[in-house]
Amino acid sequence: MNRRVPLSHRLGIILTLFFIACSNSQEHDVESTTLATVGNVKINTERLQRAFHALYTNPSERTSINERKSLDRLIDIEVLLLEARKRNLHNDIRVKNKVLETEQELLLEELFKRGVVSGNENVTTEEAREYFDRYHIKEERRVSRILIASPTGIDRVFQRTHAGEDFAAIAIDLSEDGETAMQGGDIGWMSRLSFKSHILRRQVFNTPVGELLGPIQEPDGYSVMKIVDTRNVSFESAVASVKEVMVKQxxxxxxxxxxxxxxxxxxxxxxxxxxxxxxxxxxxxxxxxxxxxxxxxxxxxxxxxxxxxxxxxxxxxxxxxxxxxxxxxxxxxxxxxxxxxxxxxxxxxxxxxxGMLEIDTIADALRRVEREELLGRLRDQEVIEQIDFDESDEREYFRKNKDRYTRPERTSILELLVDDRDQALKLRTQIEKGGDFDELARRYSKRSTRIRRAGGRIQLLNPDKYGKLGWEAKDAKVGEIVGPIKTNNGYSIFKVLKKIPEQEVEFEQAVGRVRAHLRQDLSEDYFVEFVSELRRQYKDQIVIYEKNLKAHQM
Incomplete structure (x- = not known):
């Protein structure tokens, strides 16, 4: 199957080129360096070179063919902006609000530079420690999340959690968060400093370990969270983050x-x-x-x-x-x-x-943001808002791409982690003589409270991502005791309890990922068609100076 460039990545490339180019969108008429014009906007050699080097960082890719592709991308940008302005999108409320928000932020930055607004940016270690203690920064929560685009999909999540299914397995099957789904929804350890919303902060730290939280409305959909674990960290490990937050405050x-x-x-x-x-x-x-x-x-x-x-x-x-x-x-x-x-x-x-809006850096930034928002709003109107598919389309997509949807390999182990190799050897000897692995893990392991309470039980999803521990567990036989092995966290001894190989899944188990992939692919198709149509529509306003381009490439 051909791998597609995600629409978000493709648009990211366009915006990158746009960012590079926006300060040069109105060029002096130097005929020999003008490679193309779109409407009254000139694309010159300097602009093309910036775009070319941004797109093709590997010297071996810097060919005349790819340089021509870079020029086409720049033309695409200008054609999209012509259409956005034709639709009067610069008066769109979302575009205007984003420009206004940026203006406010830039004005505040300028006021800080001028000293009109000044805050004491010195935070002592003593002040940071007091803040750390007062606001309980030492406590961290490990959080997993299932993201669903629509509220109706949340019902399917709760049906499976109420049936007792593993949250990580549900996340793999249903979550539409491309970054965390295949990690069982794990978004890592979070402290009170991790949250801007005081409401969400309070909810996360008031919810008992093992309990669910949600549904929570987020910018990209609705999420259900699970509080997986809790731990305390030292002041020394958090002091830099604490000081950074205090300066911002x-x-x-x-x-x-x-x-x-x-x-x-x-x-x-x-x-x-x-x-x-x-x-x-x-x-x-x-x-x-x-x-x-x-x-x-x-x-x-x-x-x-x-x-x-x-x-x-x-x-x-x-x-x-x-x-x-x-x-x-x-x-x-x-x-x-x-x-x-x-x-x-x-x-x-x-x-x-x-007169701050006349400062070059502020004026240029505002123009750049407006143009980026024009591109984004046009994309929404012609691509995102036009996507429409039903369950039959999802099932057909799943049938054609079934090899993409598998439940990853899982290995369940009992593990005991300590700092010292000699201690690890002594504990292994005790286990081999009949010692209770569960009890020894509860007493001696330096893993989290949750894992210790579970007698050292860990489920490794995609064992390869766990480094040496995962590799050793992948090679070990069920029932085998392995270790001590040196890991980044200390010395580990483990026993393999169960191995579940990679498995194909049914449509119902993969529907969240199917929906996300189908939406992504349709977005890409719609976007390519839309840009092609605009190139045809505005062909009379596009001029490429082949002679200048050929001279530039020599």
């Missing part, structure tokens, strides 16, 4: 102070009824998105210089923030709403007054 506090001062510069008239209604809806929703009755979103929170800032303005502003505040009281809401207003309305106005 100090900068955030300085930003809050600046935004509050901006808000104080204008006459803000609060509407108590709107503020109380918003607090009520937020409280009722808890971790979910608030629901409003008809007409409620049009109620004002503030009136500033005759203009009303409504509940709808607030909700749109809040949803665009990656780190939303925890709101419990009217004062919390009042303060947060004023900061949001200053950030979304007053800050851009202040930046324009100070």
């Amino acid at each position: 100090k900068q955030a506090l300085a930003t809050f102070e600046f935004l509050e001062n901006l808000a104080d510069r204008v006459q803000i008239r609060e509407h108590a009824e709107g503020i109380q209604l918003l607090l009520t809806r937020l409280s009722q929703a808890g971790k979910d998105t608030p629901e409003f009755k008809r007409g409620e979103l049009q109620q004002p929170l503030f009136t500033v210089e005759g203009a009303k800032w409504t509940l709808e303005h607030f909700m749109n502003a809040m949803h665009s923030e990656r780190d939303q505040a925890e709101i419990r009281t009217v004062d919390d809401l009042r303060s947060y709403a004023k900061r949001l207003y200053a950030f979304k309305v007053q800050l851009p106005k202040y930046g324009r007054e100070q």
Whole structure:
């Protein structure tokens, strides 16, 4: 089967070329260096070289054929942008919001550079230790996740978990997260520093080990999480991360102070009824998105210089923030709403007054972001939103590509891990003389609490990914005791309990992966067809100067 380039990767290549090229989209008319024009945009030799070297990093690939392919990619970009502008997508709300968000971030960065906003970036080790202790950073949770694109697919997940099936096996079969599905959904160890959402942070650390959490609505779908394990880490291993977070928090506090001062510069008239209604809806929703009755979103929170800032303005502003505040009281809401207003309305106005939007680096960045968003929005309209398939299409795709869908090899072992080789040898001797492997693992293994409580039982999915331990387990016979072997974590002794070879799966077990792969392949097909159609549609605006190109390649 031919391997496809995922649409996300293909678009990533286009955006990479776009990033390289955007500062050169309006070139001086130097005829000998102009290789092509699309509309009024010139593609010159310098731009082509940047694209060529970005796409083909291996010198052996830098051929004239591939250079021509690079030129075609650049033409594709300009044709896509012509179509996006023709559709007036620069006025699309998603495009405008992304540009505005970037503008706000860049303005804040510039204010920090100028010293207008300043936060103390020095964090002492003593301060970091106090933070580490106060906020329980030593505790970490190992989390696994099953991602499903639609809420209806979540029912299938819970049906299988309620039937007692292994969460990792369900993740392999159903999860649409390409990065973690084949690892049984494992997303690794997470501390309280790993979460921007205070709601999700609280849920993860309040859920007992072994329990499920969800469904949780995420940007890419709905997820069910399992708290797999817990452990404590040392301050020394976390100090760098703690200091980094503390610096960001100090900068955030300085930003809050600046935004509050901006808000104080204008006459803000609060509407108590709107503020109380918003607090009520937020409280009722808890971790979910608030629901409003008809007409409620049009109620004002503030009136500033005759203009009303409504509940709808607030909700749109809040949803665009990656780190939303925890709101419990009217004062919390009042303060947060004023900061949001200053950030979304007053800050851009202040930046324009100070001439910051005319700074080359800021202006170039905003142009680049707008063009990237135009490409992305056009892709959504013509590719993502046009994809439509049903179960019969999924089953047919599964039939044609059945070799892609297997349950990976699994090896179950009892394992005991210690720091010292001599201790490992003594423990192996005890086991060979009839010692209880389970009990010795509980007493001496340095593995996690969960594994120790399970008597050292570990299931190795795809043993090769576990390094030397996995390789040795793969070669060992069932019932054989192996070790001590040196691993990155110490010296390991293990006994193989069971081996399950790689197995083909039925459609119902692989439907999540099938759906993700089919969507990816259709996206690629639609995208190629769309770009080809645009090349035909705009052919009169595309000029390639073959003579200049040939001279450039000599």
